[in-house]
Amino acid sequence: MGETRDEVQQAGGEAPILSVPLAQLRRERSSVKWGRYDDDVIPMWIAEMDCTPCPPVVEAVRVAVGRGDTGYAMNQGYIEAFASFVAAEWGWHVDARSAVGVADVLSGVAHLLRLFTDPGGPVVTSVPAYNAFFEVIEACGRRVVEVPLTPGHRLDLDRLATVFGELTATGEPTAYLLSNPHNPTGTVHTAEELAALAGLADAHGVRVVSDEVHGPLVMPTSTFVPYLMVAGTERGLAVTSASKSWNLAGLKAAVVVPGAEAVGDLRRLHPFLTYGASHLGVVAQTAAYRDGREWVHRLVGELDDNRHLLAALVAEHLPGVRLVLPEATFLAWLDLDALGLGPDPALELLRRSRVALSPGPIFGPGNSTCARLNYGTSPDILREAIQRIANSLA
Template sequence: MKRIPHDTSGEPAPNPLRVLTLEDLRRRTSRKWRAYPADVLPLWVAEMDVPLAGPVVRAVTDALALGDTGYCTGTAYAEALAAFAHKRWGWDGLAVERTAIVPDVMTGVVEMLKLVTGPGDPVVVSTPVYPPFFEFVEHMDRRVLQAPLGADLRLDRGTLAEAFQQAVAGGRRAAYLLCSPQNPTGTVHTADELAAVAALADRYGVRVVADEIHAPLLAGGVLFVPYLSVPGGENGLSLMSATKGWNLAGIKAALAIAGPAAAADLARLPEEVADGPSHVGVIAHTAALRDGTGWLDALLAGLDDNRRLLADLLAEHLPAISYRPGQATYLAWLDCRALGLGDDPAQVFLDRGRVALSSGTPFGTGGAGHARLNLATSPELVAEGVRRMAAAVG
């Protein structure tokens, strides 16, 4: 069934991906639009080519007009997320008293890992996965242990079991940094898969920290299952945010959430961590979750259209590229190995076609020969991106 978007007034909301022109976008000063020369079409980093949701703009504008730019406090963000989780995912287990505001998801990931592991301890990740997982974990003096996804781009239980067993060998503490939904593949882990993760984590004594930042960005008909909601997930820790769903990377804020059995761990979070989040960011994220769902639904409908469009364009112009439309996120994981462009096809597309995608190699095992394309733009720019890619190998 096609998703029918509505704004808060009940009227159909316009597709945010069709509002801004290329001229509008090139006025932006953010990383996506300034990292490359003006002749390059940027379809890489996780920024969306959209205007912000009206409720977010109003909330931030009102705060600035009032000079409400001090330090953040209160539970409004957590309450808004709990209400959103109930309505969108049918999850009533997000207890406000088991949350903490953190500056952003990756800072929260670091702080959660510090609570359950020590220096030199291993952190298991399922690859290909978001490159900062490697960078942040190694910077905090932990060791990354890769447990690659299966050929179907889903969690491989046997591989995970082997990785968990290796991680705890010698009596070390260990954690599993779960990406859910998975970036870059767009895979949404099922309740059964997540319950299997929890069972394995319990068996081997591995603590699970879940990055669930892409959870609001689901394809039509797909159900997101919070890790903390599955049997055995009670001692897990999760990070959630409105950042990706509403394009709020520039006004950061996130929430750390503990399962019932992990409340004591979260209570040990250093007080100074709570000084890092932006008060204006918290205001923006709260408004998005509470009042921006009509805008989100319009975005999701547009992303569904763009996934179908990309599949059709690749089939017509670049049939050697293998693409499975993701169940979530606005990212497309492209298997370009049949093109014979080497480990980094994104570099070829950039050099010869002047279109910037994300290289697959930094995503770990399974990334070589792949590229990640950002679908969160207008259909016209998706088509232009494929045209440039085809020209690069033609």
């Protein structure tokens, strides 16, 4: 891959984005990631990176706050910056006039699920799934219908066809909540898989809502395909944000993009909902999309290094642990069954090693031996965390 990050730094280049020391993070960060556990715990659970911020974002927010520009958000410029970014990155041409801004990805998902399903109605998702999917579906008063991924962590299209058919045969309006790329496994769905999903959804009248918040964080060995770029997705919708890729979860804003035949559906949302984005979130994310492309490309390179480092560390220090090498995101899915840690291995590792992982069961049933690890941190912290786990097992 050319020069390592350490070599670049020694040569006087830019410091790595993922280089913040553990002591500095503990001293300076006050988010839930750093506040939930005691100071002796290395937190590798929630989807928040330990990165230095994107300079254009910092400057945009600094200027806005310095000017007292802290009112209500104007979304159109934000949506246009997003449209320009996705056109340059993936050749996805979004009509900015048809998209709407919302507070964040999950609120956008919630609005759409309420729009397309009835109270108590089914929302299908592929498991293991992002744990917040279960929470948002239940908060909407809908019921979760789980369809496992294949053993290779791909969409199980045959099973989805069966479940779609069974649900819609009763006349219940049904939605499918897609994670694209998939969280927690890091799977990048192919264009062929997405087209097949679209065909199934269309055949059964299922509405697809695609969460694409990790889209910019696809590794160099894979290709991200926005759902709405695939043929047959005209009735689908995508919800996305710069929150994960630029580490801006505290600066809330998101975009909902409709397929060509879903524009009218999106207009049925109450206009008040589109005023939910934070103005500073819009300022920050506009700067990220407009001026942060080079930064996020550098970040992906560092994450690519980290995922391979993690794989090497697990192979060396945690024999028997099965790691799914992620194709995207900064999250890795681990099966810890071989460690014999009992019914809640993540909790036992927290007790023994003082490393906090996300426990597998929160991503759906059948994952009791699994855990999700956030490798969006410095290589030094990653090494210390895995070494701690290994030492605690000795």
